[in-house]
Amino acid sequence: MKTIALYSIKGGVGKTASAVNLAYLSSLGEPPTLICDLDPQGASSFYFRIVPNKKYSSRKFLKGNKKIYDNIKGTDYENLDLLPSDFSYRNLDIELLEEKKPQKKLRKNIQELSTEYPFIFFDCPPNLTLLSESVFVASDIVLVPLIPTTLSLRTFDQLVGFFKESRLDTSKIRGFFTMYERRKAMHREIIEEYSGKKRFLKRIIPYNSEVEKMGIYRAPLNAVRPHAPASMAYQELWEELRGEIKQ
Amino acid sequence: MRTIPGPLFFRLSDALDLPVFFKGMEKSFTFQAQPVRKETLDWFDTFDWKAWSRKSAIVRSGSRLAILDMKSGHELCGAPVRKRPRSFFPNDIDDKKTASRLLGISKLRAFILYGSVETETRKWRILDENRKTVASIELLSLPGKKDGKRQLFMKLSPVRGYGKELETVAGHLKQYPDHSEKITCLDYHKEILTAAGITPASYSSKPSVKLKPGDTIQDSARKLLLPTLGVLYANEKWISKNIDTEFLHDYRVAVRRTRSILAQLKGIFPPEELSRYKKVFRELGKRTGNLRDLDVYLLQADRFRNLLPGTMRDSLDTFFTDLGNRHKKELKSLNRYLGSEKHTRLMREWEAFLRSEMPSDPDITPKAGTKTSDVAVSTIRKAWKKVIRHGREISGTATDTERHTMRIECKKLRYLLEFYASILPAKNLQTVVRQLKTLQDNLGTFVDLSVQQGYLNNYLSRLEPGADNISSAASIGGLVTALYHERENVRMNFHNTFDTFDTPETEALFNELLNKHR
Numbered sequence: 001m002k003t004i005a006l007y008s009i010k011g012g013v014g015k016t017a018s019a020v021n022l023a024y025l026s027s028l029g030e031p032p033t034l035i036c037d038l039d040p041q042g043a044s045s046f047y048f049r050i051v052p053n054k055k056y057s058s059r060k061f062l063k064g065n066k067k068i069y070d071n072i073k074g075t076d077y078e079n080l081d082l083l084p085s086d087f088s089y090r091n092l093d094i095e096l097l098e099e100k101k102p103q104k105k106l107r108k109n110i111q112e113l114s115t116e117y118p119f120i121f122f123d124c125p126p127n128l129t130l131l132s133e134s135v136f137v138a139s140d141i142v143l144v145p146l147i148p149t150t151l152s153l154r155t156f157d158q159l160v161g162f163f164k165e166s167r168l169d170t171s172k173i174r175g176f177f178t179m180y181e182r183r184k185a186m187h188r189e190i191i192e193e194y195s196g197k198k199r200f201l202k203r204i205i206p207y208n209s210e211v212e213k214m215g216i217y218r219a220p221l222n223a224v225r226p227h228a229p230a231s232m233a234y235q236e237l238w239e240e241l242r243g244e245i246k247q
Numbered sequence: 248m249r250t251i252p253g254p255l256f257f258r259l260s261d262a263l264d265l266p267v268f269f270k271g272m273e274k275s276f277t278f279q280a281q282p283v284r285k286e287t288l289d290w291f292d293t294f295d296w297k298a299w300s301r302k303s304a305i306v307r308s309g310s311r312l313a314i315l316d317m318k319s320g321h322e323l324c325g326a327p328v329r330k331r332p333r334s335f336f337p338n339d340i341d342d343k344k345t346a347s348r349l350l351g352i353s354k355l356r357a358f359i360l361y362g363s364v365e366t367e368t369r370k371w372r373i374l375d376e377n378r379k380t381v382a383s384i385e386l387l388s389l390p391g392k393k394d395g396k397r398q399l400f401m402k403l404s405p406v407r408g409y410g411k412e413l414e415t416v417a418g419h420l421k422q423y424p425d426h427s428e429k430i431t432c433l434d435y436h437k438e439i440l441t442a443a444g445i446t447p448a449s450y451s452s453k454p455s456v457k458l459k460p461g462d463t464i465q466d467s468a469r470k471l472l473l474p475t476l477g478v479l480y481a482n483e484k485w486i487s488k489n490i491d492t493e494f495l496h497d498y499r500v501a502v503r504r505t506r507s508i509l510a511q512l513k514g515i516f517p518p519e520e521l522s523r524y525k526k527v528f529r530e531l532g533k534r535t536g537n538l539r540d541l542d543v544y545l546l547q548a549d550r551f552r553n554l555l556p557g558t559m560r561d562s563l564d565t566f567f568t569d570l571g572n573r574h575k576k577e578l579k580s581l582n583r584y585l586g587s588e589k590h591t592r593l594m595r596e597w598e599a600f601l602r603s604e605m606p607s608d609p610d611i612t613p614k615a616g617t618k619t620s621d622v623a624v625s626t627i628r629k630a631w632k633k634v635i636r637h638g639r640e641i642s643g644t645a646t647d648t649e650r651h652t653m654r655i656e657c658k659k660l661r662y663l664l665e666f667y668a669s670i671l672p673a674k675n676l677q678t679v680v681r682q683l684k685t686l687q688d689n690l691g692t693f694v695d696l697s698v699q700q701g702y703l704n705n706y707l708s709r710l711e712p713g714a715d716n717i718s719s720a721a722s723i724g725g726l727v728t729a730l731y732h733e734r735e736n737v738r739m740n741f742h743n744t745f746d747t748f749d750t751p752e753t754e755a756l757f758n759e760l761l762n763k764h765r
Contacts, residue, residue, distance in 0.1 A: 072407060073407055081407055
């Protein structure tokens, strides 16, 4: 089992879109794939039209394995399942504090799923909290979408710094650029400087209004518009990532 | 790992009005029709139905081969296949997971195309108020059995986490008891097989025969021999197709079993016929021997290669090409014989003889009326004692022939235990057979390794001297050495293996087994 977290301190950088599209692509090649929506806003759950069971809550999530297993739902795509988030997830940080080893909690909680899913994706909320730390420990790859701006890069550096301070494995971190607009000089310059460098993937996701329409399609863009520029870029990004994982 | 509920299956009558059925369902559901799918399902299994016995279905549709669990309806794995194969081996499949699952089902047997069926599937997605798919309905129509009327089946597939919604739909179907009948997933697959004209599990290399202890041995012998002839018939026509090596193997086992029974029938079958058919089957054993040996070498090609250092492996190619050519020749000559009028006539006569009324003249068949259980007890006891006696005599330096004889004696004992299995206590028998099998494995490996060394030495001596053959000769020499060391290991293990068979416990088991009919 490989676990991939889509994570960024900053919001609105394309975490959910990336998690949904990459998880969908993974489900085609290495079925089945699970996507865990950890964001109380529940955007990836929304994209798949999935509402959590009424009795499901952050408490159940923290109980782990069986409780998680029972609340996994199938998406409309054959080999792609989703663990929906609940609004109560906003309390996850406080609840995690009550746990014995909060950083290791998530890893322990999904252990039992490892036999079923070759790939698990985490769609994370945009902040740096105890839950994020738990995600960092549980993930094999922390995939960070970045808009090619200085502010984005600064948060990336902050993340690397945090990993170092917390003695986490910085080699897990992989940045990639999203919402790239060629006409913007700053975008071009940043891409030129960082793309393919240490901790950065080569493939870039261009700005594509189709990505925003995912909220209307309520489906992975790669499933409904596989030839959209962003879909094709996600396909290439997934291949690059798969290549790295195989190595 | 917890299990996820599988699909539900129903047999439907064509009088079920679907639009009415859909309308009658909960308002929150909508039904989204999918394109109609027409496809041909090709069913594969090994000749001896290994997949079926594990309740797995190997089905190809379009360009995809899938393995399904027939109990739950779940697909276990799947792989792309380009052409429609008549048969294939696990290693012909590119997908690793599928190939390894197929290998788990059978290592030696090919998967053959048993039959095909044309299906038409109409599918609907069931959507909830969020337009999320919560289940799907598939209507499968199959060609009818006799009247040409198509049969209808419904497959109700759940989406994970939406069990309640599935129950609602299934519950709704209960309102139409005259038009729908719930069936198991296995029954559903059986229906598809029937429509494809396939009767599953129609072959077994060891047909089970129920004997009665009080029946005369003459009747019991015929009861045993007829199904064994059935095995010969079943395999005969496949040997020529050269699909896998097990057709010939099963054929040879059936020949040996026949011979082994015939050997016990002095005074039970008329002597003239007995000696005639003993000859017939000895001849069949001989005629199939060479081809089987070649099969074994070719099956071991990879193992042989791996016994040598990488640099010497390629030199074995000529050897294996040569074996392949010999195999072709032997197969041709065996096919000629099996297809000959003589052989066909002999087999027919043998069958007629087994089915005919046998003379009850005490001068010709004085022992024909002996009770089956008496013969079983005495022959098994004799064979077992022989194995023990011989085994104790075998020293570390015993010749290959001595071990070969011992192997044959073990085989005889094994066959006897299997013939009379239906009148012996199953539990004891199982233990005894398991122990005997370990001993047989040791002897079998030893003899095989000896024969292989002999064959290679013979091959070596026939290689023409000259620079061209130097590397071949070196590789063959290397192989002989490696096989020699392997054989010596097996030789050293013999006494340990035999000692675990020759124990007071096993003796007690045998006595218990045989005392049942005292």
